[in-house]
Amino acid sequence: MSESFKNLLAPLDLGFTVLKNRVLMGSMHTMLEEIPGGFERAAVYYAERAKGQVGLIITGGISPNEAGVVAQHGAKLTNENEVEKHKLITKAVHEENGTICMQILHTGRYSYNQNLVAPSPIQAPINFFTPKELSLTEIHTTIDDFVKCALLAQKAGYDGVEIMGSEGYLINQFIVKRTNHRTDEYGGKYENRIKFPLEIIKKTRAAVGEKFIIVYRLSMLDLVEEGSSWTEVVQLAKEVEKAGATIINTGIGWHEARIPTIATVVPRGGFSWVTEKLMGEVNIPLVAVNRINTAEIAEEIIATGKANMVSLARPFLADPDFVLKAKEGRSEEINTCIACNQACLDHTFTMQISSCLVNPRACHETELNYSKTAMPKRIIIVGAGPAGLACASISAERGHHVTIYEAGKEIGGQFNMAKVIPGKEEYAETIRYYKNMLKKHQVKVKLNTKVTPEILEAEKFDELIIATGVTPRIPIIPGIDHPKVLNYVEVLYNRKSVGKKVAIIGAGGIGFDVAEFLAHEGISPSLNTKKYMDEWGVDMQHKHPGSLTFPHVEASAREIYLLKRSGGKHGKDLGKTTGWIHRASLKLKNVQMLANVQYLKIDDAGLHILQNGENGILNVDNVVICAGQESLRSLYDLLKENGKSVHLIGGAKLANELDAKRAIYEAAHLAAKL
Ligand code: FAD
Ligand code: NAP
Ligand code: SF4
Numbered sequence: 001m002s003e004s005f006k007n008l009l010a011p012l013d014l015g016f017t018v019l020k021n022r023v024l025m026g027s028m029h030t031m032l033e034e035i036p037g038g039f040e041r042a043a044v045y046y047a048e049r050a051k052g053q054v055g056l057i058i059t060g061g062i063s064p065n066e067a068g069v070v071a072q073h074g075a076k077l078t079n080e081n082e083v084e085k086h087k088l089i090t091k092a093v094h095e096e097n098g099t100i101c102m103q104i105l106h107t108g109r110y111s112y113n114q115n116l117v118a119p120s121p122i123q124a125p126i127n128f129f130t131p132k133e134l135s136l137t138e139i140h141t142t143i144d145d146f147v148k149c150a151l152l153a154q155k156a157g158y159d160g161v162e163i164m165g166s167e168g169y170l171i172n173q174f175i176v177k178r179t180n181h182r183t184d185e186y187g188g189k190y191e192n193r194i195k196f197p198l199e200i201i202k203k204t205r206a207a208v209g210e211k212f213i214i215v216y217r218l219s220m221l222d223l224v225e226e227g228s229s230w231t232e233v234v235q236l237a238k239e240v241e242k243a244g245a246t247i248i249n250t251g252i253g254w255h256e257a258r259i260p261t262i263a264t265v266v267p268r269g270g271f272s273w274v275t276e277k278l279m280g281e282v283n284i285p286l287v288a289v290n291r292i293n294t295a296e297i298a299e300e301i302i303a304t305g306k307a308n309m310v311s312l313a314r315p316f317l318a319d320p321d322f323v324l325k326a327k328e329g330r331s332e333e334i335n336t337c338i339a340c341n342q343a344c345l346d347h348t349f350t351m352q353i354s355s356c357l358v359n360p361r362a363c364h365e366t367e368l369n370y371s372k373t374a375m376p377k378r379i380i381i382v383g384a385g386p387a388g389l390a391c392a393s394i395s396a397e398r399g400h401h402v403t404i405y406e407a408g409k410e411i412g413g414q415f416n417m418a419k420v421i422p423g424k425e426e427y428a429e430t431i432r433y434y435k436n437m438l439k440k441h442q443v444k445v446k447l448n449t450k451v452t453p454e455i456l457e458a459e460k461f462d463e464l465i466i467a468t469g470v471t472p473r474i475p476i477i478p479g480i481d482h483p484k485v486l487n488y489v490e491v492l493y494n495r496k497s498v499g500k501k502v503a504i505i506g507a508g509g510i511g512f513d514v515a516e517f518l519a520h521e522g523i524s525p526s527l528n529t530k531k532y533m534d535e536w537g538v539d540m541q542h543k544h545p546g547s548l549t550f551p552h553v554e555a556s557a558r559e560i561y562l563l564k565r566s567g568g569k570h571g572k573d574l575g576k577t578t579g580w581i582h583r584a585s586l587k588l589k590n591v592q593m594l595a596n597v598q599y600l601k602i603d604d605a606g607l608h609i610l611q612n613g614e615n616g617i618l619n620v621d622n623v624v625i626c627a628g629q630e631s632l633r634s635l636y637d638l639l640k641e642n643g644k645s646v647h648l649i650g651g652a653k654l655a656n657e658l659d660a661k662r663a664i665y666e667a668a669h670l671a672a673k674l
Contacts (some may be wrong), residue, residue: 002326002327002331003407005295005299005327005331007022007299007302008021008022008023008303008326009022012285012308012309014247014285016210016211019099019212021055022055022298022302022308022309022310023056023310023312023323024055024056024249024309024310025057025058025311026289026311026312026356028344029061029348029354030042030348030363031348031351031353031354032156032354032363033060034073034534035073035353039085039088039089041365041366042059042089043088043089043153043214043392044366044465045363045365046089046098049098050097050100051098052168052316052320052322053321053327054098055309056101057099058100058155058249059100059103061075061103061107062102062104062149062153063075063078063104063106063107063149064076064077064104064114064145064146064148064149065078065106065145067115067142068106068107068108068170069110071112072112074111077102077152077153077156078148078152080155080466082150082152082154083155086102086153086354089156089198090156090157090158091157094157098330098576099159100159101159101161101213102158102161102162103144103161103436104149104150104153104161106142106164106169107170108131108169108170108172109123109124109131109170109173109179109320110124110126110127111127111129112209113129115132117131117133118132118133118170118179119134119170119180119181119182120179120180120182120187120189121133122181124256125318133182133233136185142170143203143241144203146204147200147207150204150207150208150212150214154323160214160215161211161212161213161214162203162216163197163215163245164217165197165216165219165251165252166217166218167217167253167254167255168224169254172219172222172251172254172540173196174195175193175196175228175236176193176222176226176227176228177223177545178224178226178227179208180193188655189596190232193547194239197236198239198240198243201214202243202244203239205244205245213247213281213408214244214246214247215245215246215248215249216240216248216249217249217251218236218237218249218250218251219233220277221251221271221274221547222253223254223257223259223547224254224257224546224548227547227548228546230547234281234550237278237281237282240282240525241284247284247285247286247309248278248285249287249311250287250288250307251291254311257323258662262291262309262314262339262341263577264339264340265423265525266526267291268292268293269290269291269292269300269526270291270532271289271290272288272292272301272307275307279308285308287307287308287309287310288301288306288310289310291339292310292312292315293312293318293337293338293426294331294336295322295331315334315336315337317344317355317356317359317362317363318336318337318338318356318493319335319336320362320364322334325538328651332436333433333436333437335359335430336358336429336430337426338357340578341575341576341577342357342575343356343360343362344356344362345577346575346576346577347575350498350576357660357661357664359652360664360665363666368669370397370671371398373399376400376401377401378400378463379402379461379463379464379674380404380405380463380465381402381404381405382464382465382467382468383405383467383468383469384404384406384412384447384467385415385650385651386413386414386415386663386664386667387413387650387651388404388406389412389431391465391649391666391667391670391671392434393437394667394668394671394673395674396443397441398626398672403443403444404443405446405449405666406446406449407450407451408447409447409450410447411438412431414429414469414651415428416493417489417492419431420433420492420517421492421517422520422526423516424513425526428602430660431630449636453639463674464644464645465646465648465649466633466635466646466647467647467649467652467667468632468633468636468651469631469651469652470630470631470632472488472625472628472629473627473628475627478601478602479601479603480625484499484530484602484620484622484625485602487599488510489622491517492513492514498518498558498622499620500559500621501558501559501619501620502518502560502561502620502621502622502623502624503563503607503623504560504561504563504605504624505599505624506625506626507570507571507593507626508573509574510626511562511564511626512562512582515586516561516589519557519558519560519586519589521554522554533555535551535552535588536551537549537551537552553589556589560592561591561592562586562593563594563595564594564601565599566596567596568595569583570583570595571583571594581651591669597610597611602623605617606620607620628655629651629655631652633652636652647670649666649670650666651663
């Protein structure tokens with residue numbers, strides 16, 4: 001066992017049972033429990049993580065009744081019939097010697113179903129339905145529903161339950177004044193508002209007996225106005241312990257909070273200081289959460305006493321063997337979650353099955369497999385961007401003999417530009433992962449070689465894969481050759497110097513990223529927790545309820561205009577769960593967003609535009625072109641003309657709406673079949 005992670009990998013004795021290590025797989029709603037045949041798939045998905053040695057798995061949220069579902073027809077556990085499906089999961093996990101708790105989640109006013117309920121009839125800013133106020137009798141029934149649900153979970157073979165009391169869901173709605181305006185015994189003073197969770201825990205403990213894990217997820221930092229104060233958090237934690245919980249897990253931020261808590265901009269382990277503050281106040285184990293994505297940061301949190309356990313959720317989509325690799329001293333082989341949300345949360349919020357940008361097998365374990373080949377082939381891959389790298393690494397892992405060519409001096413393709421954006425430093429980890437995979441699986445890497453048909457003539461191969469990616473689109477604008485015009489590659493990769501006043505043409509993902517890059521100076525807030533909390537207005541002293549304070553943002557390093565031809569809101573096509581962050585971040589930096597712009601010409605005076613019928617000149621030092629991309633497929637076209645059989649993947653296949661999710665997905669599916 002690796003000495004480097006000895007604190008993380010130390011067993012945790014809960015009295016009646018021992019967890020094999022300090023790593024908890026946090027709850028994630030994958031949608032698997034809500035599709036036909038989904039429980040069979042979920043069983044394989046969880047069992048793979050158990051096999052990968054995670055200490056304790058928490059399932060996605062399961063509602064204790066009809067009103068509390070995430071959305072209409074959402075997963076619930078309310079009767080004996082539903083128990084049978086859950087047994088598939090518990091059996092599969094126990095066969096791998098794993099430990100699993102089912103999360104009981106009542107969404108309250110966050111439910112996307114018309115019969116939603118809450119302590120008070122106050123609509124959530126992120127829901128279009130208004131909840132009905134629970135009557136006193138209905139409160140008692142709901143508490144009983146939680147207890148019944150826990151008993152059914154026990155019957156289904158779970159080792160325990162997690163009672164979801166954070167992120168702004170029903171229990172959290174009872175706890176704070178913001179959402180609880182009741183005047184009866186469940187409203188008013190704090191003691192009344194916390195009665196609901198405490199009765200649930202007490203009654204559940206009485207029903208399930210002493211030898212059943214009860215994790216309570218406690219909202220330690222609401223990040224909304226009229227949220228809990230720190231004194232209240234401590235009081236609740238003590239009461240939760242007395243009521244019979246085994247473990248307290250941390251909750252950070254309500255879903256309606258306007259502070260990013262898990263996106264890639266959040267520093268690694270950036271909220272562990274919150275759990276640390278509660279250490280010593282209770283005698284049961286505490287779990288730190290959010291943006292813990294490497295074994296090193298997880299070990300540091302446990303070793304320095306910030307928490308007794310760590311919760312990692314998305315990192316187990318990215319790599320089911322996270323713990324196993326750490327245990328075997330192979331942490332550099334972990335496929336790191338880059339916190340992009342693109343294939344996990346963004347999928348959930350658009351009613352698609354979750355997966356992972358860097359691991360398309362996640363939640364598709366029964367469909368996409370990388371079996372060893374019986375007939376090793378010689379495979380050549382052209383282009384070492386995300387598509388080429390994924391294809392090379394998986395093909396070689398399957399036993400093929402792979403050579404990858406790259407025109408540039410390093411592997412990574414456009415991720416070499418993504419990783420320099422403040423807040424996207426994690427993207428370097430994907431390149432690190434592939435670098436190690438290529439080495440492990442003995443892929444021959446030929447850098448600084450722009451492949452031509454002639455080079456390929458000299459090679460012997462059975463399969464040829466073109467993954468040559470994209471090149472920036474250069475729009476036709478008079479003056480586009482002016483020296484003050486740069487494209488995003490020149491700015492981000494070649495590091496050409498950029499003046500103090502800049503206009504960016506194109507407000508897609510890359511335009512936003514370039515604006516972020518040009519606005520920042522000095523250390524990225526994503527690499528400095530204190531700076532991050534200051535910039536987003538998180539009150540680390542807990543002086544205000546909900547722990548909110550005024551953001552203190554460093555002024556932008558430049559005067560920046562972000563332009564687009566179309567109308568409407570900037571960034572509306574960015575990720576569902578991250579677009580608002582990019583917009584808010586640039587607003588804090590005072591980036592000027594102009595829509596409905598026509599580009600007339602570029603000259604010494606600047607960029608001449610027509611906007612809403614009015615002519616104007618943006619008197620800028622530089623104009624940076626971020627106007628989309630075009631496929632680099634001339635090599636493919638030449639080879640096809642010569643009658644060669646070639647595979648085409650990633651940006652080279654289609655530049656439109658290309659992202660790394662699609663590039664890696666296509667590569668993985670091709671590599672699985674070769
Ligand atoms: P590329 O990454 O373009 O790689 C192609 C490779 O082929 C290059 O390394 C190139 O040098 C090489 N090559 C080309 N021709 C030849 C040849 N003839 N011989 C040898 N080698 C050749 N996507 C997301 O999903 N999420 C994000 O947050 C995100 N952020 C981004 C931020 C920035 C600043 C940028 C620029 C891109 C971002 N992207 C993001 C887009 C993402 O990086 C691309 O979708 C992805 O890189 C496409 O992968 P690819 O392998 O198809 O192409
Ligand atoms: P994009 O999202 O397609 O945006 C291109 C922008 O250029 C648009 O704003 C478009 O808007 C403008 N444009 C297009 N043709 C133009 C022309 N001829 N003249 C002037 N303007 C033109 O492409 P991108 O920003 O290059 O990003 C590429 C891909 O990388 C994206 O598809 C994205 O998925 C991915 N990416 C994702 C992220 C992320 O955070 N998830 C970040 C970066 C990149 P108008 O037509 O309105 O002017
Ligand atoms: Fe992490 Fe992105 Fe994968 Fe989600 S899609 S698990 S955020 S790498």
